[in-house]
Amino acid sequence: MSSPAIVNLWMLLVCCILIAVKGGWDEEVGLLRRGGKQRQFDYFKLALQWPGTYCRKTRHCCSSNACCSRSNSPSVFTIHGLWTEYNDGTWPSCCSGRPFDQKEISTLLEPMRKYWPSLSCSSPRSCHHKKGPFWGHEGEKHGTCAYPVVLDEYEFFLTTLNVYFKYNVTEVLFEAGYVPSDSEKYPLGGIISSIQNAFHTTPELVCSGDALEELRICFYKNFEPRDCAHDTSSRGSCPQYVSLPAHGSWGFRSNTTAAS
Numbered sequence: 001m002s003s004p005a006i007v008n009l010w011m012l013l014v015c016c017i018l019i020a021v022k023g024g025w026d027e028e029v030g031l032l033r034r035g036g037k038q039r040q041f042d043y044f045k046l047a048l049q050w051p052g053t054y055c056r057k058t059r060h061c062c063s064s065n066a067c068c069s070r071s072n073s074p075s076v077f078t079i080h081g082l083w084t085e086y087n088d089g090t091w092p093s094c095c096s097g098r099p100f101d102q103k104e105i106s107t108l109l110e111p112m113r114k115y116w117p118s119l120s121c122s123s124p125r126s127c128h129h130k131k132g133p134f135w136g137h138e139g140e141k142h143g144t145c146a147y148p149v150v151l152d153e154y155e156f157f158l159t160t161l162n163v164y165f166k167y168n169v170t171e172v173l174f175e176a177g178y179v180p181s182d183s184e185k186y187p188l189g190g191i192i193s194s195i196q197n198a199f200h201t202t203p204e205l206v207c208s209g210d211a212l213e214e215l216r217i218c219f220y221k222n223f224e225p226r227d228c229a230h231d232t233s234s235r236g237s238c239p240q241y242v243s244l245p246a247h248g249s250w251g252f253r254s255n256t257t258a259a260s
């Protein structure tokens with residue numbers, strides 16, 4: 001074997017040993033995981049999605065996409081996830097834990113379907129490299145990192161629902177006059193102050209164009225509200241005036257085959 005080939009083989013071997021000792025590279029977080037163990041998180045982030053905005057992306061329908069069922073489609077903020085976060089703006093993901101098992105949350109399915117629906121036909125990848133339901137993706141990716149505050153899958157989903165009901169963002173915004181509309185634009189500052197006044201924390205906002213798509217609020221580990229990491233701007237991608245599109249005002253083709 002030639003000497004450059006031997007050098008390359010050595011470099012490959014050293015890389016393999018380093019990866020085996022240190023764990024895997026988590027691309028999304030940019031963290032090198034040590035043997036699958038990640039340091040304990042600092043705080044929680046409850047991410048809520050506005051179906052009226054999210055569902056405008058729906059082009060094709062399927063039974064798992066709540067955007068498609070016009071009769072019982074949600075007109076409130078629904079849950080995206082309860083995420084564990086670090087104070088430096090990064091977050092752990094896919095910590096140790098068993099694969100998602102829907103049977104463990106069978107008693108929660110009714111509120112889960114209503115308040116934590118999937119707004120897409122796609123099946124996200126789980127931590128175990130299988131494609132599966134939205135709940136499995138969220139539970140495995142974020143719920144497994146919520147230890148020692150949350151001990152298992154059932155507790156993760158129940159806790160998330162309880163926090164969502166206690167901090168009712170939809171009610172706060174509707175009471176302040178920020179109601180679904182396809183013509184109105186609302187001042188972003190007004191939306192932020194309504195949440196600040198109600199919950200004493202500044203929300204993080206995400207927009208799609210000028211439509212509000214996500215609203216996120218952060219909590220200490222005892223679920224008292226706190227601000228999210230300091231270096232993230234609460235306005236995110238949003239302009240000064242935003243809309244809250246009414247649900248059902250998008251157009252999609254009603255076939256049940258393709259994914260959105």
Ligand code: U2P
Pocket residue numbers: 045081083085091138141
């Ligand atoms: O923003 C894109 C995706 O990254 C994950 N995320 C984002 C911000 C944050 O503070 N924490 C966090 O986990 C989310 O991933 P998902 O749960 O959707 O897979 C978010 O959608």
